[in-house]
Amino acid sequence: MPVNKAFVLASRPSGMPSADNFRLIETPVPEPGEGQVVVRHHFLSVDPYMRSRMNAGGSYAEPQAIDAVMLGGTVGEIVASRHKRFKVGEIVVNYGGWQLYALSDGSDLNKVERRSFPLSVYLGAVGMPGVTAWYGINRILKPKAGETVAVSAATGAVGSVVGQLARRAGARTVGIAGGSEKCAYATRELGYDACIDHRATNFAEQLAAAVPKGIDGLFENVGGEPFKQCMSHLNDFARVAICGLIASYNGAPTTLPDMRIVLVKRATIQGFIVSDDMSIWPAALGELGGLADKGELKYRETITEGLERTPDAFIGLLNGRNFGKQIVKLA
């Protein structure tokens, strides 16, 4: 009898999670009841938002329950079906969690096509991270040709799409990333006009040099000191999309040292969660899927092999060890 393996949350971390916050369990693969399907996951996504969910409260969503399977986005194949809308062999994107198999009544499944890109991309550039980028660009930053857009975590799953969409809109794009390898990738592959290593001792000077006409749009994934530096370069009527503050998840909060910049620049700062407006998903996925299928949307993945290594992949993500979208390959 096939075995399902899953990670549950064993305990809540304070600060950086460690392997013992998770516990691997084994259960029989479920049999679908009437109106149910079983999905065999091919790929699992690990994302920064999971860290906030591990806290007991205070985030925008329900906390991850102790002893429940860790939540997470997955893409997989129907391997058993007693549901009239789903056939064995079809590919679906779901929130199946950190496990090999998921039982579903179909309500959380989105069918996708096999296209020219690997299925894992449905968890990245043509999935939730891509739609997040699309929302920030199209609904908040709205960059115009000639404007300057700055993007933190510029080579990450979200940031890499932000940079490419901003560039397609005609903006000058300035990335911020950790390390020279990522910065080189940002400019050579993703088309950023400049990319600055946030670990550089002269980060502030480099940023100032990279945004000679100031910043009109800031897509913030990280927070911390680079965010504050970016805020000091805002132009009149600048837009700031707060998508993530990964630098703050495990430590000191990101502050805004002087609210006057918002007033003086008549800036708008908007926090958003892409799941708040599901109405945009079809348009966003349509555009991103089309670009990726034609090879016009670049992406990079760090693929970790095997469910057992999911905690390592997640902790690595929080430490910036991944390069591009962090994926766990399950099948």
Added chain:
Amino acid sequence: MPVNKAFVLASRPSGMPSADNFRLIETPVPEPGEGQVVVRHHFLSVDPYMRSRMNAGGSYAEPQAIDAVMLGGTVGEIVASRHKRFKVGEIVVNYGGWQLYALSDGSDLNKVERRSFPLSVYLGAVGMPGVTAWYGINRILKPKAGETVAVSAATGAVGSVVGQLARRAGARTVGIAGGSEKCAYATRELGYDACIDHRATNFAEQLAAAVPKGIDGLFENVGGEPFKQCMSHLNDFARVAICGLIASYNGAPTTLPDMRIVLVKRATIQGFIVSDDMSIWPAALGELGGLADKGELKYRETITEGLERTPDAFIGLLNGRNFGKQIVKLA
């Protein structure tokens, strides 16, 4: 020959201005050339924004020049005209500055009617402060019936209109003001559901009790600790209009201690200056003038008599000594 008296900026203050930052000068009242008029000012407005203009730079507008007449909004009467659009005796609103008379080519003059309210109201509830309130309510906060709107400087020239417009939209309105007299005025006259004295030692507890369903709209005129307390009560999708940060103009900046609130609540924080969008002025002034004419818009003024006392009135304003719109009566 009649004499014009005017205050010029003698020196830039650091921190709170004092009387010696201003110098009174006397000049002959100008004669209008062809296409010019002379306005005799009846009332002068002193406003917090003047403090930022006194700095050498870093604000959204050109700094007030040293030895130039202090800028300021005025309402007055045409006393001499060689301009075909303006007749002697007509009433105009202008930016005539801290002086008794102004020479103009007409381009900066807006004719207004004599209505049931005093002309000074064109500098307050039916002037720039009123339009500021209207913009914040209609373009940023957009309060819905049943929502909660918090307003700092709740009895001031802007705040008093914000509170009344929010209440007309069906929102619960919570004011923040300095002292029990202002708070009593806020609830008894302006219709606030509650008003909290920001000087109270248990301000945080009082605020929490006054916003049992959280804050959906925050109209910020002041900044400082009360602002931070309000931010901690934001609801999902809250809107924050940053109109002024008067608490910071002379001292420590207002910080946002943790940007996570913006992300977690998907909040929008928007700074604005009412002069950025002149297109809204006719609609705003039309609505506010109609309400005031019918007695449906309450306002309160602190009127200081005589140009010579303008610096005192201005410094008093920065110290919160005024009650309602601070006006200087010049004629």
